[in-house]
Amino acid sequence: MNTLLIAEHNNETLADATVKAVTAAAQMGGECHVLVAGSGCAAVADQAAKLEGVAKVLLADDAQYEKQLAEPMAALVVAMADGYATIASPASTNGKNFMPRIAALLDCSQISDITAVIDANTFERPIYAGNAIQTVKVTEAKKAVTIRATAFQAAGDGGSAGVEAAGAADNPGLSEFVNEELTKSDRPELTSAKVVVSGGRGMQSGENFPMLEKVADKLGAAVGASRAAVDAGFVPNDYQVGQTGKVVAPELYIAVGISGAIQHLAGMKDSKVIVAINKDEEAPIFQVADYGLVADLFTAVPELEEELGKAGL
Amino acid sequence: MKILVPVKRVVDYNVKIRVKPDQTGVDLANVKMSMNPFCEIAVEEAVRLQEAGTATEIIVVSVGPAQAQETIRTALAMGADRGILVKTDDELEPLGIAKVLKAVVEAESPDLVILGKQAIDGDNNQTGQMLAALLGWSQGTFASELGIEGDKINVTREIDGGLQSVKLAMPAIITTDLRLNEPRYASLPNIMKAKKKPIDEKELAEYGVDAAPRLEIVKVAEPAEREAGVKVETVGELVDKLKNEAGVI
Numbered sequence: 001m002n003t004l005l006i007a008e009h010n011n012e013t014l015a016d017a018t019v020k021a022v023t024a025a026a027q028m029g030g031e032c033h034v035l036v037a038g039s040g041c042a043a044v045a046d047q048a049a050k051l052e053g054v055a056k057v058l059l060a061d062d063a064q065y066e067k068q069l070a071e072p073m074a075a076l077v078v079a080m081a082d083g084y085a086t087i088a089s090p091a092s093t094n095g096k097n098f099m100p101r102i103a104a105l106l107d108c109s110q111i112s113d114i115t116a117v118i119d120a121n122t123f124e125r126p127i128y129a130g131n132a133i134q135t136v137k138v139t140e141a142k143k144a145v146t147i148r149a150t151a152f153q154a155a156g157d158g159g160s161a162g163v164e165a166a167g168a169a170d171n172p173g174l175s176e177f178v179n180e181e182l183t184k185s186d187r188p189e190l191t192s193a194k195v196v197v198s199g200g201r202g203m204q205s206g207e208n209f210p211m212l213e214k215v216a217d218k219l220g221a222a223v224g225a226s227r228a229a230v231d232a233g234f235v236p237n238d239y240q241v242g243q244t245g246k247v248v249a250p251e252l253y254i255a256v257g258i259s260g261a262i263q264h265l266a267g268m269k270d271s272k273v274i275v276a277i278n279k280d281e282e283a284p285i286f287q288v289a290d291y292g293l294v295a296d297l298f299t300a301v302p303e304l305e306e307e308l309g310k311a312g313l
Numbered sequence: 314m315k316i317l318v319p320v321k322r323v324v325d326y327n328v329k330i331r332v333k334p335d336q337t338g339v340d341l342a343n344v345k346m347s348m349n350p351f352c353e354i355a356v357e358e359a360v361r362l363q364e365a366g367t368a369t370e371i372i373v374v375s376v377g378p379a380q381a382q383e384t385i386r387t388a389l390a391m392g393a394d395r396g397i398l399v400k401t402d403d404e405l406e407p408l409g410i411a412k413v414l415k416a417v418v419e420a421e422s423p424d425l426v427i428l429g430k431q432a433i434d435g436d437n438n439q440t441g442q443m444l445a446a447l448l449g450w451s452q453g454t455f456a457s458e459l460g461i462e463g464d465k466i467n468v469t470r471e472i473d474g475g476l477q478s479v480k481l482a483m484p485a486i487i488t489t490d491l492r493l494n495e496p497r498y499a500s501l502p503n504i505m506k507a508k509k510k511p512i513d514e515k516e517l518a519e520y521g522v523d524a525a526p527r528l529e530i531v532k533v534a535e536p537a538e539r540e541a542g543v544k545v546e547t548v549g550e551l552v553d554k555l556k557n558e559a560g561v562i
């Protein structure tokens with residue numbers, strides 16, 4: 001039985017999370033059909049069609065899908081759900097928003113944030129901030145799934161699927177987009193960056209973050225933060241890494257002035273190499289760090305920038 | 314305006330949980346339990362709307378074991394007016410809980426339901442959205458700011474790229490994110506007063522909804538442990554190791 005994978009995108013570019021979600025969908029057996037719902041998003045459909053493992057792309061190009069609001073998205077997907085065993089999406093804030101609405105309308109269960117596909121109906125997912133891994137089996141014909149993209153490799157690009165137009169559904173008219181304040185940055189996107197440099201409460205203020213940004217720029221890294229740093233207003237909400245923020249799994253994660261609360265670890269402990277810079281040698285972050293440096297960040301971070309320069313970066 | 318706030322009793326966020334050796338679940342014996350932090354934020358927001366004169370009544374509801382009474386009392390001490398405990402010892406799934414909550418909504422006719430965006434035990438992030446679907450209501454998830462304007466509600470949402478504002482028709486479902494507010498601690502006089510506030514105890518069966526679990530939990534296992542690595546003495550040594558030992562820069 002087939003999977004309908006709802007693409008994450010910004011109407012221009014297919015998100016890396018979708019490219020990884022295709023790999024998870026392919027492991028569920030049957031064909032993977034990608035739904036690109038948006039406005040003026042035909043280019044995204046073409047990108048999806050080139051992914052290995054995609055059998056068909058469905059393009060719902062209509063103004064009401066521009067921001068993927070939950071109410072019209074759910075109406076659209078429910079109208080086309082017949083014949084699919086699985087409705088899937090990346091576990092992005094969009095997917096988390098519309099997927100449970102779709103599941104409830106279809107009267108099926110949702111498995112959130114899967115990190116492994118055991119077989120077509122059995123999945124692993126973290127619970128309790130990643131302190132336990134649950135294996136869940138679905139025994140019914142239909143299910144909804146959100147996929148933690150960082151747990152899967154990107155699909156290759158040898159595909160050549162056809163793109164079909166999908167008609168729009170009636171908009172329930174319950175919600176209206178007003179505006180958006182998106183954080184602008186030339187750095188890589190946090191959840192797909194190869195290197196992430198994060199700052200915590202120890203940074204003391206937003207004015208000190210440029211110090212981290214300089215290091216990030218040397219490494220081609222994204223900048224993240226702990227909840228404490230976001231709550232204190234040092235950086236915007238979309239920087240938050242953790243159980244209730246973003247989950248990252250880069251090659252290298254550098255935690256600066258972050259104590260290592262379980263809620264923070266939940267978002268970064270699957271990174272390949274973890275570096276911690278903290279002045280308190282008892283800080284729990286050192287228990288997960290491959291390389292720990294006990295030092296005052298205000299001397300260590302500028303020194304790090306300099307040493308990276310000397311190393312030719 | 315009447316507000317319904319569903320609250321969940323969960324393991325306290327400070328507790329490091331243990332998986333049971335037989336892998337059937339998480340060991341919750343003698344573990345400190347508290348109100349889910351996102352539900353505290355939901356209660357706080359409702360109380361602020363009441364203090365601002367927008368809300369007239371706040372009802373809290375919890376679906377769970379008899380001890381969920383304590384969670385409801387905490388919400389009453391924060392300022393909610395009355396509670397409903399829907400008793401069950403079963404582990405309900407989000408869709409089952411949403412079906413029970415739908416029945417409660419139909420009985421109480423609130424204008425707004427404010428839930429947490431996610432419970433920190435199941436980490437499902439589903440219940441509010443499912444309830445919105447079952448009721449055919451609008452949904453404002455991951456809210457960091459609310460503004461009521463006649464029969465509409467403006468919701469600022471925390472999204473992956475930053476912030477998004479939407480305008481929703483009421484009645485509506487809201488789910489809270491961390492930056493919506495900072496919940497108050499209940500004062501001693503309010504804790505005393507809360508003891509006299511009514512809690513209506515119901516049996517799940519009274520609602521006549523099928524909330525039986527539908528998923529099979531094959532096992533619950535420990536995550537792969539990460540070993541602590543080494544301490545480096547200098548920044549120079551760190552850069553050398555990242556380059557020549559780990560090969561990540």
Ligand SMILES: Cc1cc2nc3c(=O)[nH]c(=O)nc-3n(C[C@H](O)[C@H](O)[C@H](O)COP(=O)(O)OP(=O)(O)OC[C@H]3O[C@@H](n4cnc5c(N)ncnc54)[C@H](O)[C@@H]3O)c2cc1C
Nearest residue numbers: 200201202226227228242243244245257258259264279297
């Ligand atoms: C429901 C809920 C959800 C949550 N979700 C998340 C989440 O998604 N992500 C998240 O991160 N947190 C989350 N938290 C919060 C979490 O529990 C911690 O409070 C938070 O991670 C702490 O952030 P921190 O490490 O920056 O701050 P602190 O714990 O205050 O640590 C600051 C660290 O900086 C060090 N330091 C200070 N000055 C210096 C200096 N000059 N040089 C070097 N080191 C210095 C200190 O030694 C200390 O270790 C959540 C909490 C709750 C209740």
Ligand SMILES: Cc1cc2nc3c(=O)[nH]c(=O)nc-3n(C[C@H](O)[C@H](O)[C@H](O)COP(=O)(O)OP(=O)(O)OC[C@H]3O[C@@H](n4cnc5c(N)ncnc54)[C@H](O)[C@@H]3O)c2cc1C
Nearest residue numbers: 319320375376406407428429431432435436437438439440
């Ligand atoms: C696949 C699966 C496996 C499970 N396995 C286990 C297990 O091993 N051990 C275990 O202890 N539990 C288990 N459960 C139950 C689970 O922990 C939750 O109680 C239930 O699924 C609700 O999910 P959540 O709390 O994560 O909901 P979320 O959707 O994350 O909760 C969001 C909000 O919904 C509201 N809400 C949620 N539950 C209630 C409630 N009971 N009463 C009132 N309001 C509520 C609150 O406002 C909350 O903030 C499992 C559930 C599922 C679906």
